[in-house]
Amino acid sequence: MEEYMFLMHVYVFALAIFVGFELITKVPPTLHTPLMSGSNAISGITIVGAILSAGMEQFTISTILGLIAVAFAMINVVGGFLVTDRMLKMFKKK
Amino acid sequence: MKIAIEITYLVSSILFIFGIKFLGSPKTARKGNLYAAIGMFLAIAATLLDQQVLTFEWIIIGALIGSIAGLIMAVKTPMTGMPQMVGMLNGFGGGASILVALSEYFKKNPNYPVDTGMPFNLPVNEGVAIILSILIGGVTFTGSMIAFGKLQGIVTGKVVRYPLQHPLNALLVLAVVVAGVFVVIDPTMMNLVLAISVISLLLGVLLVLPIGGADMPVAISLLNSYSGIAGSMTGFVLGNNELIIAGALVGASGIILTNIMCKAMNRSLMNVVLGGWANAGSASSSTSSTSSPKGDVKSIDSEELAMLLDSVSSVIVVPGYGMAVGQAQHAVRDLVNLLEKKGVKVRFAIHPVAGRMPGHMNVLLAEAQVPYDKLLAMEDINDDFNNTDVVIVIGANDVVNPAARHDQNSPIFGMPILNVDYAKTVIINKRSMNAGYAGIDNELFFYPNALMYFGDSKDAMTKLVNEIKNL
Numbered sequence: 001m002e003e004y005m006f007l008m009h010v011y012v013f014a015l016a017i018f019v020g021f022e023l024i025t026k027v028p029p030t031l032h033t034p035l036m037s038g039s040n041a042i043s044g045i046t047i048v049g050a051i052l053s054a055g056m057e058q059f060t061i062s063t064i065l066g067l068i069a070v071a072f073a074m075i076n077v078v079g080g081f082l083v084t085d086r087m088l089k090m091f092k093k094k
Numbered sequence: 095m096k097i098a099i100e101i102t103y104l105v106s107s108i109l110f111i112f113g114i115k116f117l118g119s120p121k122t123a124r125k126g127n128l129y130a131a132i133g134m135f136l137a138i139a140a141t142l143l144d145q146q147v148l149t150f151e152w153i154i155i156g157a158l159i160g161s162i163a164g165l166i167m168a169v170k171t172p173m174t175g176m177p178q179m180v181g182m183l184n185g186f187g188g189g190a191s192i193l194v195a196l197s198e199y200f201k202k203n204p205n206y207p208v209d210t211g212m213p214f215n216l217p218v219n220e221g222v223a224i225i226l227s228i229l230i231g232g233v234t235f236t237g238s239m240i241a242f243g244k245l246q247g248i249v250t251g252k253v254v255r256y257p258l259q260h261p262l263n264a265l266l267v268l269a270v271v272v273a274g275v276f277v278v279i280d281p282t283m284m285n286l287v288l289a290i291s292v293i294s295l296l297l298g299v300l301l302v303l304p305i306g307g308a309d310m311p312v313a314i315s316l317l318n319s320y321s322g323i324a325g326s327m328t329g330f331v332l333g334n335n336e337l338i339i340a341g342a343l344v345g346a347s348g349i350i351l352t353n354i355m356c357k358a359m360n361r362s363l364m365n366v367v368l369g370g371w372a373n374a375g376s377a378s379s380s381t382s383s384t385s386s387p388k389g390d391v392k393s394i395d396s397e398e399l400a401m402l403l404d405s406v407s408s409v410i411v412v413p414g415y416g417m418a419v420g421q422a423q424h425a426v427r428d429l430v431n432l433l434e435k436k437g438v439k440v441r442f443a444i445h446p447v448a449g450r451m452p453g454h455m456n457v458l459l460a461e462a463q464v465p466y467d468k469l470l471a472m473e474d475i476n477d478d479f480n481n482t483d484v485v486i487v488i489g490a491n492d493v494v495n496p497a498a499r500h501d502q503n504s505p506i507f508g509m510p511i512l513n514v515d516y517a518k519t520v521i522i523n524k525r526s527m528n529a530g531y532a533g534i535d536n537e538l539f540f541y542p543n544a545l546m547y548f549g550d551s552k553d554a555m556t557k558l559v560n561e562i563k564n565l
Contacts, residue, residue: 006219009330009338016339019111020346026118029446029471032351032453033176035117036318038127039347040183042110043325044134045340048141049194049332053201054156055147060207062197067156069193072186074160075167077138080183081131082168087176087457088124094465 034087041080047073095143102140103336109133110340114347120466137336173461174418177450181242181314187321187344188234191328192291195227198331199287206284214281221278223330225290229270231324232294237302238317244307245450251307259304260368266297305366308415308492308530310450312355312366319348351452358446358472360498360509389540391527394547396554399521400561406483408439410475412512413455414448416489416524420551426488427462428559441468443475443485443512445493472512479516487514487522489551491530494522497537505534515541523547523554 027035050073053066110133116126141147171179202220204212216224243249256262270293273286305313322344329337356363394402403409411430417423430440442464448455456469479485487494490512497504498511514520515538522544529535538544547554 002217003219005333006217006330009333009335012335013326013330013338013342016342017346020114020343021350023111023114023118023343024347024350027114028118028120029354029444029453030456030466030469031117031120031123032354033180033451033457034123034127034453035114035347036180036314036351036452037176037183038113038117038130039318039322039344040180040187041127041134042113042130042340043187043321043344044190045110045137045337046187046190046194046325046328047134048137048334048337049198049328050156050190051138051141051153052144052146052332053194053197054152055142055144055149056201057148059152060200062200063152065193065197065200067152069190069197070153070156071160071163072190072193074157075164075186076183076190077134077164078161079164079167079179081127081134082165083171083176083179084127085124086168087173087460088120088127090457090460090463091120091123091466092460092463093120093467 030091034084034091037080037087038084040076041084044073044076044080047077095145099140099143102136103334106133106137106140107336107339109136110343114343173458174421176457177310177314177454178242178245180451181238181245181317184314184317184321185235185238185242188231188238188317188324191231191321191324192228192235192294193231194328195224195231195331196287196291199224199281203281203284205282216278216281218278220331221281222274223327224287225270225274225277227324227327227331228287228291229274229294230320230327232291233298233301234317234320234324236295236298237313237320238298240299240302241305241310241313241317244302244305245310249303253306254303256300256303259300263297263300266293266300269293270297301367304368307450308447309359309366311447311452311454312352312359312363314451315348315351315355316363316367317348319345319352322346322348355447355452358510360506391539392545394521394545396547396557396561399545399547399558400565402519403433403438403484403558403562404436404565406438408482408484409433409441410479410482410485410514410517411440411442412485412487412490412494412514413442413444413459414488414490414493415450416551418449418454418458418489420489420553422488422551422555423458423462423464425552425555425559427459427464429555429562430464430468432559432562441470441475441478443472443514444469445472445490445512448490448493472510476513479513482517483519485514485517485520487520488555489523491524491536492534494538495530495534495536496541497534501537514538515543518543520544521547523549523551525550
């Protein structure tokens with residue numbers, strides 16, 4: 001069962017890479033900076049792991065690491081989405 | 095509840111995918127960003143409902159600190175500082191991954207903090223995922239901080255060399271691999287896990303330090319990709335599909351951008367990562383001094399330039415890093431508006447590696463309210479230089495050096511360039527005659543149709559605008 005789950009994750013990983021390639025080749029060069037800051041925000045998804053670590057019942061070293069990880073990931077989420085929006089607001093056609 | 099959480103993760107992943115899809119056009123991009131943000135909100139909400147989450151105070155403290163820091167960064171960073179900000183965000187992504195991986199390692203260890211005497215069984219795939227998460231996350235974290243430092247001017251933007259650079263790095267990677275194998279075989283070796291962490295952090299510094307300032311578009315893109323892959327690896331550690339998907343999307347994005355940047359410089363990724371251009375420069379320095387272009391450089395002042403521009407019908411502006419450094423984007427916009435009022439057709443030609451990150455020039459000009467449809471990519475405008483009256487190059491150098499087309503001894507030979515020399519007249523705004531990043535002379539400055547317009551980009555453009563108004 002363990003091996004099966006792992007294979008499923010590899011499966012998902014491989015397919016997601018292909019989806020990523022398909023989508024991102026279509027992003028025009030003019031949007032490359034917002035694409036990077038936006039993808040920074042999305043990589044803040046590590047917040048999920050950080051929350052699971054910081055929210056444990058017992059306070060251990062894992063909690064401390066989780067706490068810092070929550071802060072790091074949240075910088076990405078909040079900073080990334082907001083700055084991307086700030087940039088995209090400026091892109092106007094004539 | 096578990097099923098509901100998983101379904102929320104699925105919905106959130108789909109929102110990420112749509113978010114990136116909508117980023118494919120400036121018209122829908124803002125909506126895309128919003129979709130991704132909603133996806134993130136759902137993922138966080140679902141995780142808070144997980145039965146593993148029992149205490150909230152540490153989560154709230156961390157989230158508050160991170161949110162406030164992120165908010166300040168997002169609001170305060172000027173558009174010229176975007177490369178630094180993206181550099182730093184890459185780092186925090188990697189940092190979160192290494193922290194979560196370490197945290198998971200300690201969590202899974204039944205003999206920590208209290209020795210229970212229970213055996214520590216870590217499945218091979220989880221062990222490998224933890225090691226990779228630590229390695230990639232660690233390299234991304236410190237590497238990005240160095241990249242940030244270089245862009246901010248805290249760390250030297252020059253190519254830094256240190257003795258035994260390549261053997262040392264190879265040895266450190268090997269050490270991580272060997273230590274990793276031992277940890278997977280016997281997960282109780284906590285000291286090795288810590289050693290892997292320290293080496294990974296050190297590797298980030300050593301790998302990014304040699305990369306020069308103008309190679310930063312490649313470095314930033316590559317670190318962007320690493321931060322995504324680190325996230326995916328964390329997904330493998332946790333067995334969470336959403337992390338795997340989101341990380342893979344970001345990883346793919348970074349790899350594509352890295353590839354575009356490398357192609358635009360006609361260099362292999364290896365060459366950039368190993369700090370290659372300085373090699374080429376030093377090797378050919380003896381030959382380049384003999385073959386360096388000789389002749390007269392003609393310069394033009396703002397008054398003459400204003401008169402010249404009074405009688406033209408088409409202008410192409412080529413911005414480079416110098417425009418960003420001088421914060422000249424608003425003055426450039428004023429110039430463009432003024433020329434357009436006179437009926438001149440004005441467009442911008444953007445080289446893919448202009449500036450310090452992909453799309454850097456586009457964001458600066460968008461900030462100055464230049465419509466994005468006036469900004470053309472290299473391949474879309476390169477044939478138009480032939481029938482253009484005046485090209486104004488603002489703070490760009492290597493990307494307009496014609497030596498890239500014909501001089502086989504030039505370190506930049508083969509790099510795709512903007513064919514500005516094909517225009518009737520080329521105006522080059524620069525502060526001085528100093529060589530560009532590649533450290534080579536630009537023969538364009540000696541061409542009969544080239545005129546140097548010396549000065550800081552902002553001052554020079556403001557002066558020019560005033561002269562045109564006074565005509």
